[in-house]
Amino acid sequence: MTAQVQSAYAALRPADVVLSPDDLGGARATRHSFSRSLVRRAVAGGWDITLGRADLDEHGCGVVVFDVSAEGHRWSFVAFSQTIDESDREDRVVASSWDVTAALVDGAVDDDDVARLRPEVIRQEQGRADERTLIWTRANRSGRFFEYVVDRLADGAQPEPGVFGLSPYLLRSTAFYSNGKFGLADFERFEHGHPFAVPYRAHMLSAWLLRELGYELAERCAAARSETAVRLDGDWRRYFGLGNATGLGMVPYVVNHPEVLDAWIRLRELPLADVVARTVDRTGPDVPRVRTLLERAARYLAEQGDTEPTPYTSGAKLAAGLRPIQDLLTEYATYGTMGGAIEAQPWQHLHEAAAAAGSEVRGVVASVLTELADDLDDVVEASLTCQERRDIDPKMRCGELRGLIDADYDWLREFDFTDPTQTERFWYSSANNEEPRRAYAGVDPGERVQHAVDVARAVHALSLDLAGAEAATSVGEFLLGHPWHRGAVARVQSVRDLEYAELHANLLAGDFLPLHVQRLQLAVYGMDNYNPQSTDWLRVTLFSGAPRVADLVDGTADDDWSFTPQPSEADERTYA
Known part of the structure; x- marks a missing residue:
């Protein structure tokens, strides 16, 4: 691993930001799609x-x-x-x-x-x-x-x-x-x-x-x-x-393939981290390149007009949201300053300003900035092949397993699973349409054959039972008394070295919006022109x-x- 790549890995955005539904909902295609x-x-x-x-x-x-x-x-x-x-x-x-x-x-x-x-x-x-x-x-x-x-x-x-x-x-x-x-x-x-x-x-x-x-x-x-x-x-x-x-069919895929999700997120985040950390010569070719791309993006978005592709923002509003970002870059190109202060890392400043303006503005700016990461094309491509395993380490102690959950699943604290709205839905495959669907728990048929997309609930339930186990007890012994946690244990142990393996979302919640996850996946493929038709599906090109x-x-x-x-x-x- 080169020093450049090591530095980029150290500067990656944190998982609690990157994997939040709001951030996923601003995803755009990049040069590495x-x-x-x-x-x-x-x-x-x-x-x-x-x-x-x-x-x-x-x-x-x-x-x-x-x-x-x-x-x-x-x-x-x-x-x-x-x-x-x-x-x-x-x-x-x-x-x-x-x-x-x-x-x-x-x-x-x-x-x-x-x-x-x-x-x-x-x-x-x-x-x-x-x-x-x-x-x-x-x-x-x-x-x-x-x-x-x-x-x-x-x-x-x-x-x-x-x-x-x-x-x-x-x-x-x-x-x-x-x-x-x-x-x-x-x-x-x-x-x-x-x-x-x-x-x-x-x-x-x-x-x-x-x-x-x-x-x-x-x-x-x-x-x-x-x-x-x-x-x-x-x-x-x-x-x-x-x-x-x-x-909806795409959503269970990334839940069931956390290693793939991690690789796809790194495809986006590693080049971005490298670019925003760069120092820039305002007279060099990168500044006019970014200005041209921002202008093109603004035109592309403005042409989409005032139609609100709910839950997303209209193209016209997004184009307007880019204007302050463009003004900052114009100031930098002219004076070497942003907001009146000398700026050595303009890409970081632009990205932070875009993030403050909202996830969709940030997504556009991130896509533009990543165009500068052409020197990482081969590195990104090589990282896409991954090994998927679900092995259990029975010798691990319950105290260590609790530590993994505390460190990697601290985002579970956002959900109160005693609240009925957090377990309002379940996912299943329709026998008639042969496609994944969402239904209402306790109301619609199909719960007995539901998809295991409830990672948040499963790991939360595991943590509750682990709280009553002695720290020195082996995981194997714990599972003898709690065999229903086998899948959750395998999950936690298998992804412990992956930064971006889990969606920070509860797919069973009544207010979970599948579109945000779909948009991330489509952006990785290289699709754009997101046009939602409901909370569950959208048109793209x-x-x-x-x-x-x-x-x-x-x-x-x-x-x-x-x-x-x-x-x-x-x-x-x-x-x-």
């Missing part, structure tokens, strides 16, 4: 992605194959496109048909391979994959935007700015399956150094190509309708992301503003696409 990492790897590795096959009719129905050559590897993204009734387009796991189904396959594919893949891939949950297939995914055309964009292009015009709301996309993904499910290839085959050895890299490639497919389908459909149709041009050719609607696959070939693929604003009026022009 999985989508950004994929594109950087593709550019650095000289990946070549081409459209190998596009057998589509006038409705965009047929087969599309993207060929990917990357660092001595070859993959094929095979997509089957059809049109379905609007009433059949849904995000639920139990959906039975989709506009697009696709597979990421190891190696090249021929006609026989495509014919063999089709009947399995289009059935998704009811299908069976082979050992060459890495990812299955599916998506639907946007009911709001796909036909609109096709009509505009068919008329020889680009789309109109301001039409697309908070979540601009042409296709909306509904699932990415991998790693053994339905017989898909096991990711353990990917050794260190393999492009897919990094978690979620194969998923991100599939998502990037699914987004590219959306562009291809819209432009093909437009060309079939009119001889004067045009392709998306200017800023429009990068503007749309891949849509996604995310529900992935890869909005990202390079197109053709940009890899012509050398215009870049890593500067955070906070992508709407295309300007200059791109709303009509072509002859």
Whole structure:
């Protein structure tokens, strides 16, 4: 570990701040989110992605194959496109048909391979994959935007700015399956150094190509309708992301995988800690870089208008919240001062000022500042692979176990579990929809098969019984008399060396808001344009503003696409 990384670890924000629901609810994508990492790897590795096959009719129905050559590897993204009734387009796991189904396959594919893949891939949950297939995914055309964009292009015009709301996309993904499910290839085959050895890299490639497919389908459909149709041009050719609607299912995942949560939080916090601790030359390139990014972020947010994406703040209000931060940086660039005083660490000052303005303002500023941490890209990527174990150390003494709980779970003092509102809800999986749900304890059925997401309550109950045990008593002996605490003991012992393993939240409380946890996870993936639809799910986009696959070939693929604003009026022009 280098001195730089050691220093950053020492300056990490404390867990009681980072893992609070309020802070999680301000999360934004950063340069180390999985989508950004994929594109950087593709550019650095000289990946070549081409459209190998596009057998589509006038409705965009047929087969599309993207060929990917990357660092001595070859993959094929095979997509089957059809049109379905609007009433059949849904995000639920139990959906039975989709506009697009696709597979990421190891190696090249021929006609026989495509014919063999089709009947399995289009059935998704009811299908069976082979050992060459890495990812299955599916998506639907946007009911709001796909036909609109096709009509505009068919008329020889680009789309109109301001039409697309908070979540601009042409296709909306509904699932990415991998790693053994339905017989898909096991990711353990990917050794260190393999492009897919990094978690979620194969998923991100599939998502990037699914987004590219959306562009291809819209432009093909437009060309079939009119001889004067045009392709998306200017800023429009990068503007749309891949849509996604995310529900409760993501929350139990991070509860059940504390090592993964710790790695994901460090992905965000380590680069931030390094940057805010830096001393800065106000005449150097970093100051104008941050000013430009803050200006872009403010424009991006202002364009979202006054719509309140409850429980979050409107884009207009967030843009206004950035103005004092921008003023501080302007003062620093001009005079070397902030608030009238000489400032040697302006990034720390900006971050603290943003945090004082609220978690969402802080999230924007943290995302901007992390852009300066390009020298930590490899360090962050290497830290994502983690080992997950739930072993019990029966020789540990009860006094030591109590000490671990006192040190690592002091946040439990926030909750009074004698208050019925703190155990008002439970989580379960719906037999009808095959998705996680929340229900009311003592009222709704399903408590007997509820998910074990009650870490706060379980550890609290363990601490109460440990209070009556002798300090010198072994944990093994304690569990002989209290076997129901086995899971909580394994949890506490297994994560004791992890700073960010536990959400500082009670998922059973009536006022627990799942959106904050979902937003953190989505930000790690690289999603943005958060548009909540209820307390339990929200719409987002992935890869909005990202390079197109053709940009890899012509050398215009870049890593500067955070906070992508709407295309300007200059791109709303009509072509002859």
